[in-house]
Amino acid sequence: MARKIGSHSEITGPRIRGAALRLFARHGYAAVSMRKIAAEVGVQAGALYLYTTDKQALLFDLMQDHMTDLLAALHALPPQPDPASKLEQFARFHIGYHVERPEAVFIAYMELRNLTPENFATIESLRRKYEDRLQAILIEGVACGVFTSPDTKMATLALISMLTGVTSWYREGGRLARADVQTLYADMALRAVAKMQG
Structure with missing residues (x-):
């Protein structure tokens, strides 16, 4: 992704990403224009193109960073001795990471x-890597x-859906x-996956 070279790039870039994140979440990607993102940041619309090629690139960058950071945090978890401990750790991690x-x-x-189809394929590949970690625990x-x-x-998809659903209602306090x-x-x-005894 093209980023502005100069003293303001480190300031403007994160501000643009933060504005895009807030606006996409609040209004939906289709309803947000580059002009609206620029107004949120306080720059001229043309200045956005010094940082990003277009709105699609902004959306993809936000999604890719979210997934790569999620995977990195997951891989950094300490090892657990057994499947039950691994599943408990995964559940706690997933909720803790996502509610923030x-x-x-x-x-x-x-x-x-x-x-776009190409960007979708990249994000789906990252999502599968995350799902595969949980499925490996279940297997x-x-x-x-x-x-x-x-x-x-x-079972993997059902558990992830259940855990992710916490973000729709949980509020601190x-x-x-x-x-x-x-x-x-x-x-x-x-x-949900425990083997019945007896």
Whole structure:
């Protein structure tokens, strides 16, 4: 992506990205023009093109950065000794990471349809890498006899959907603290795939 060379590039670039993130999340990608982004930043519309090629590039950059940062944070988690511990860690991580970034999460899921086919393929590849991490935990758990699932891929998508849904209603300072929500959802995730005893 083309970025302005000069003393203002480090200031204007993040401001443009921040404005695009807020506006895309609030109004939707299709309803936001480059002129509106420029007004939010406080620059002339033409100045945006010193930083980015077009609105599509801005959307793609926001989505790609969200996914690559998510994957990096996931890979940085400390190793766990067994599938149940790994699933609990994944659930807690997913909720903790996503509730801090509701705008990025909204865009990452709701604006996929507005990506070009090439950009969509790149983002989908990153999403699959994240899903594969959870599916590997479920496959290991089934192999060890602690989880049961007739279709680990479907279970993976269902669990991610459940965990991501927290961002649509959770607010800091509400009835439940974040740690409480993480504990409850981690327990639900474990119960969803736990092998029945007896």
